[in-house]
Amino acid sequence: MKLASPHTLKQIAALINCEFEGDENHVITGLNEIHMVEAGDIVFVDHPKYYDKALQSKATTIIINKNVECPQGKALLISDDPFRDYNKLVRHFYPINYSLKQISDTAKIGEGTVLMPGVYLGNNVTIGTNCVLHPNVIIYNDCVIGNNVIIHAGTVIGADAFYYKRRPEKLDKMISCGRVVIEDNVEIGANCTIDKGVSGDTLIGEGTKMDNLIMIAHDTHIGKRCQFAAQVAIAGVVTIGDNVILWGQAAIRSDVTLGDGAVLLGQSGLAENIPAGKTYFGSPASEARTKMKELAALKMLPDLLKKLNS
Amino acid sequence: MKLASPHTLKQIAALINCEFEGDENHVITGLNEIHMVEAGDIVFVDHPKYYDKALQSKATTIIINKNVECPQGKALLISDDPFRDYNKLVRHFYPINYSLKQISDTAKIGEGTVLMPGVYLGNNVTIGTNCVLHPNVIIYNDCVIGNNVIIHAGTVIGADAFYYKRRPEKLDKMISCGRVVIEDNVEIGANCTIDKGVSGDTLIGEGTKMDNLIMIAHDTHIGKRCQFAAQVAIAGVVTIGDNVILWGQAAIRSDVTLGDGAVLLGQSGLAENIPAGKTYFGSPASEARTKMKELAALKMLPDLLKKLNS
Amino acid sequence: MKLASPHTLKQIAALINCEFEGDENHVITGLNEIHMVEAGDIVFVDHPKYYDKALQSKATTIIINKNVECPQGKALLISDDPFRDYNKLVRHFYPINYSLKQISDTAKIGEGTVLMPGVYLGNNVTIGTNCVLHPNVIIYNDCVIGNNVIIHAGTVIGADAFYYKRRPEKLDKMISCGRVVIEDNVEIGANCTIDKGVSGDTLIGEGTKMDNLIMIAHDTHIGKRCQFAAQVAIAGVVTIGDNVILWGQAAIRSDVTLGDGAVLLGQSGLAENIPAGKTYFGSPASEARTKMKELAALKMLPDLLKKLNS
Numbered sequence A, B, C: 001m002k003l004a005s006p007h008t009l010k011q012i013a014a015l016i017n018c019e020f021e022g023d024e025n026h027v028i029t030g031l032n033e034i035h036m037v038e039a040g041d042i043v044f045v046d047h048p049k050y051y052d053k054a055l056q057s058k059a060t061t062i063i064i065n066k067n068v069e070c071p072q073g074k075a076l077l078i079s080d081d082p083f084r085d086y087n088k089l090v091r092h093f094y095p096i097n098y099s100l101k102q103i104s105d106t107a108k109i110g111e112g113t114v115l116m117p118g119v120y121l122g123n124n125v126t127i128g129t130n131c132v133l134h135p136n137v138i139i140y141n142d143c144v145i146g147n148n149v150i151i152h153a154g155t156v157i158g159a160d161a162f163y164y165k166r167r168p169e170k171l172d173k174m175i176s177c178g179r180v181v182i183e184d185n186v187e188i189g190a191n192c193t194i195d196k197g198v199s200g201d202t203l204i205g206e207g208t209k210m211d212n213l214i215m216i217a218h219d220t221h222i223g224k225r226c227q228f229a230a231q232v233a234i235a236g237v238v239t240i241g242d243n244v245i246l247w248g249q250a251a252i253r254s255d256v257t258l259g260d261g262a263v264l265l266g267q268s269g270l271a272e273n274i275p276a277g278k279t280y281f282g283s284p285a286s287e288a289r290t291k292m293k294e295l296a297a298l299k300m301l302p303d304l305l306k307k308l309n310s
Helices: A009-016 A048-055 A082-093 A288-309 B009-016 B048-055 B082-093 B288-309 C009-016 C048-056 C082-093 C288-309
Strands: A002-008 A019-021 A027-031 A041-045 A061-064 A075-078 A164-166 A171-173 A179-182 A201-204 A279-282 A285-287 B002-008 B019-021 B027-031 B041-045 B061-064 B075-078 B164-166 B171-173 B179-182 B201-204 B279-282 B285-287 C002-008 C019-021 C027-031 C041-045 C061-064 C075-078 C164-166 C171-173 C179-182 C201-204 C279-282 C285-287
Touching: A002 A009, A009 A019, A009 A027, A009 A061, A009 A075, A009 A082, A027 A082, A041 A048, A041 A082, A048 A061, A061 A082, A082 A171, A279 A288, A285 A288, A288 B288, A288 C288, B002 B009, B009 B019, B009 B027, B009 B061, B009 B075, B009 B082, B027 B082, B041 B048, B041 B082, B048 B061, B061 B082, B082 B171, B279 B288, B285 B288, B288 C288, C002 C009, C009 C019, C009 C027, C009 C061, C009 C075, C009 C082, C027 C082, C041 C048, C041 C082, C048 C061, C061 C082, C082 C171, C279 C288, C285 C288
Parallel strands: A027 A041, A041 A061, A061 A075, A179 A201, B027 B041, B041 B061, B061 B075, B179 B201, C027 C041, C041 C061, C061 C075, C179 C201
Antiparallel strands: A002 A027, A019 A075, A164 A171, A279 A285, B002 B027, B019 B075, B164 B171, B279 B285, C002 C027, C019 C075, C164 C171, C279 C285
């Protein structure tokens, strides 16, 4: 998330009432979760295991729970609870803002676009030209839909990321301030759910087509002209190339990458990357021909065991 | 389901026009399906295999299709079709009652709660304070939502249990008269479905968080601070402890129990209990490390077969 | 799809501006995709692999991209892009026609039927008597619902078939002009999606009952008194007999047939036919007892490998 206007380190430190390391006039222009950081951003880190990753990321200001050495040209905000203080900043710059109108006053709707009955558009939603939003499509705040996009009935675009910090007494929610961005010529089936980014964008690439009851989690980036069959589920921060095909009920774990033209067969559960052009199968999924040989061998196993035991 | 006022055995027998065994003034205070029975309840049984279970349950009145010996302190209603007559009683005490208003006149809504456009609240729905119900959330009659609960767009709370008796000519529906009860600080994702209990409650425990497109069936009880990833499906009458984690597309068969802190990995299909603290995987699921060893061994099987055949 | 009135070959050829083979007065009465063709229909074919199938089908007019010999009593329309020209005809005879009213003026609703708030009925929708459509049920144009049908909240009936031709530059959508037909006494759970046929009907047989979050794709025909548990997914052009039981999250590939009384166990992925009365399991699914033996054998494989390697 970009801030509406740049802030100084001193101003930000005052907002969360914490000490800082670095020039008090050090400039902050954005706020992002570690997967999405750029120069000018604040990021947070609260576990020694990830200190180096955060300190060496593109973020130039780090909320951290230990007074470590400040990297050259960066700044630190020393917090006893970086998660809490990051959330506090998100809420400050992205206040709660529910539109109670069916179509918000700040929604922009392109020419030739049809909104069927029961469609809800939150604040600052942008829809391009010649789209069709079928009945009861819900678009949360700030999402951006391109031109010639079709969204079938009951689909929900831009619900919050499913992202919590487990504390002893509660699951503490990371406040989502990102968006869903859907490019031109996309078609999305009925009763799908595409969550917004935690602080950045969930992206659906040009010309991609999705069937019904599909789940796309936060910050996942999907390429162009992909085809996803019904009930596919993609976790957060997944990267999918162009022309990728996912068959029905296939699922993908977070942080995985699928190259251009990759194929994941039905009901597969992917926990590793697929190189471009390869086909994977199984749960957990591996290269499809190898997996098929394993399954063919398994069919012979009962007889083998009988033979060896006799 | 508790009756609004106690009835005598004689009164109930008259309603379903059947013979009875026991004191005609024997008192009936409730009506429940076998999984949920308490003293004062009527239960029904129509298969000899389950006679003993029903007769020895906490229920003190049993609709039964054979004139068996009546247990001490209990009463029998002798019916040629206990399922039909149980349903007749449910319908009598729980008549059809659809609210055709978006927010029913008998819904109670706590202070600070936000109902976004398109939300539907049935009759006698209770919502606590400081909740957010996103657009098009549907709450069927009688459901109870605690405080600080967030429900994302398109989720349906309290649809009927999927419960039928297969007769030669039709699937005969058990009428649902139960509720969904959601405790404080729960968050439920978009386009989920949580069905009401057949005669008792489906329960979501304090602080539990669910992602999108999740199915929770009738009479399932879920503990506190659980986390369920997208497209999880839980059948009826499942018991889940506290701090349980279900990964994406995991499914659980009816009547199963998961102990506190249990984990079910992605796409697993659980048909047995998980002890507290254990992790299961696979379809059907078993202890995860054991299952992983099987899958590692399977990868070696094609070569083993080649070697043995050469 | 039947045409509102018969057309001649010459008229049709003029609409898509192409050459024809056959009597210019040859009569055309319908337009159908290859799976659904009848005498009088136009069908299209654009790949030499399927030329024979199309030419020998019941269709009496074939849009084809090669000037082959015209079968006796039939006619050809010679097109450089049969998919495009077929779509052009569909759009001509089935023009875009969105009702922006919650209940369209041409919807017919039988006596005793309850439409809860937020229900949407498209153009020419027909609903029988004594149905209950729970809140936010969406019925797209032309769908037909029988008597005593219950549809739970958020379910979408009649969204477009997920059917595209992959071209180098885009996924080209086949325009759906079919319907969903739901027979009497069907009950459908919450947040399900049942897509319309591409050119014919998706059919749900008398007395069939479905749980929540189920996907039924285009042109699938389901028999009577079936029971489908939650999150089942059925691809297009599947044929399912009577009294078939599908357990939770089971999935079926396109073009498969399940005989009467077939059972597919939970999370199974079916890619072949199931004979009447048989039970299948696994992904890919095979006869259940055989599959169970394989899984039992797999449990012994790690020890076997250890023994053979020692």
